[in-house]
Amino acid sequence: EMAGGGVEDVYGEDRATEEQFVTPWSFSVASGHSLLRDPRHNKGLAFSEAERDAHYLRGLLPPAIVSQEHQEKKIMHNLRQYTVPLQRYIAMMDLQERNERLFYKLLIDNVEELLPVVYTPVVGEACQKYGSIYRRPQGLYISLKDKGKVLEVLKNWPERSIQVIVVTDGERILGLGDLGCQGMGIPVGKLSLYTALGGVRPSACLPITIDVGTNNQTLLDDEYYIGLKQRRATGEEYHELLQEFMNAVKQNYGEKVLVQFEDFANHNAFDLLAKYSKSHLVFNDDIQGTASVVLAGLLAALKVIGGGLADQTYLFLGAGEAGTGIAELIALEMSKHTDLPLDDCRKKIWLVDSKGLLVESRKESLQHFKKPFAHEHEPLTTLLEAVQSLKPTVLIGTSGVGKTFTQEVVEAMASFNEKPVIFSLSNPTSHSECTAEEAYTWTKGTAVFASGSPFDPVEYEGKTYVPGQSNNAYVFPGFGLGVVISGAIRVHDDMLLAASEALAEQVSQENFDKGLIFPPFTNIRKISANIAAKVAAKAYDLGLASRLPRPDDLVKYAESCMYPPLYRSYR
Secondary structure, X not given: OEOHHHOEOOOOOOOOOOOOOOOOOOOOOOOHHHHHOOOOXXXXXXXXXXXXXXXXXXXXXXXXXXXXXXXXXXXXXXXXXXXXXXXXXXXXXXXXXXXXXHHHHHHHHOHHHHHHHHOOOHHHHHHHOHHHHOOOOOOEEEEHHHOOOHHHHHHOOOOOOOOEEEEEOOOOOOOOOOOHHHHHHHHHHHHHHXXXXXXXXXXXXXXXXXXXXXXXXXXXXXXXXXXXXXXXXXXXXXXXXXXXXHHHHHHHHOOOOEEEEOXXXXXXXXXXXXXXXXXOOEEEHHHHHHHHHHHHHHHHHHHHHOOOHHHOOEEEEOOOHHHHHHHHHHHHHHHHHOOOOHHHHHOOEXXXXXXXXXXXXXXXXXXXXXXXXXXXXXXOOOHHHHHHHHOOOEEEEOOOOOOOOOHHHHHHHHHHOOOOEEEEOOOOXXXXXXXXXXXXXXXXXXXXXXXXXXXXXXXXXXXXXXXXXXXXXHOHHHHHHHHHHHXXXXXXXXXXXXXXHHHXXXXXXXXXXXXXXXXXXXXXXXXXHHHHHHHHHHHHHOOOEOOOOOOOOHHHHHHHOOOOOOOOOOO
């Protein structure tokens, strides 16, 4: 380079006083200190003698060397000492940030015990207190401040090849309402289940919260709130940010990244799904995931009570995302397996919202997603009246309001059904329409019961009843894996039906004998592989799969694609 006067500046004197930019990470070796702080590769005391020598770890660790099983045993012992569930959640999150493989090994091997910790119900409390338990940022925050720069924000995320994004705007977290930016706990928790239960590798998962403000006054007044302190943006401002986000996702990660919308408020959830399902690979867990799991539960319940889907009368309490989503999927499956047109199938399904039964005379004032279920009937204002008048065989609660399946309602169900099907699906546990104990006691042990959050087995007159948990975690991880391994470019409703049928097939006679209509979570990875295979098969059949040629054995292929949480050996 020529410096002043055309004389070559051989020794760099002219530039000696300039600031030299040094990139600190361009010459660090993944060893020693930094290796112990990298959750993806850290093994703690499980590093062998040879690894400790090769990677400059000697002295940075105590001399003991233990196996992964031993670490697992110790951490489970520690977790069980905590009396407060939130402490368990914090301990699990700390582990995830310290030692990724151990975290997933723990979750997979102890899924029934730890699922309620990293997911509903404890994750709800974690979101409510996210500001005060906030340690280190997880996931990606996109706010109104980033308008026009969303693509740059995505590029700040260290991973390039992303397969699944879970995104929320925090407006309707579980049954807890608007938690704004603190809703981040949900995408983080969901994606850890995508890995643990569905085997999608952690580095391919991206949790995102879109912060457009919050209408929760408590948070706006909270000095520790971590989000934007303003009322929610709506209308054009809101949709422009989401449009920019969806475009940036496609531009940065391509056509085959699955975007799962999670815990958006009703009005936006339906609009976003309708708008983007034609141009993007999108899935709404609250509308479609819930529906798919519940349909699986119903298909399994039919084996207990007899008859087909079309022989039942359905009554829902709650006509939001979950209620109408489930109702629509039931109608779809019914019309597929009978020759009935979709509209006739819908007529077997009744919904009660906060103002009473959805009926023809209310149609004008109803939101668009409720209209297909407003049928000819006199107006009724209470659930009890609806139960007595319609005599449903299946009662499903998606209201978000606890204790709404009262003793009168449940006893009425039992009076005209030999085996009433009762699903109380609202989360967390405190919002459940009735408890397992109430359902079994009030129906004198005849109920076929499932709930959204877990309940313990119930003793009734000397018999033990094991309530099923209609948990989306049965479907979305396997569904996501199926989409990813087939390289699907769109989600079709038939893929959801395939997932439901695959899940219902996994319920064994032994499960039915205990009163279970969902398989136990213990072999969830096998269940997920089977769901993934069925979903992928459907994507191939519909011509939506881009990963060619189609593998011969999709179950084997799905299993071979699953992330193994065992430690690797380092040279």
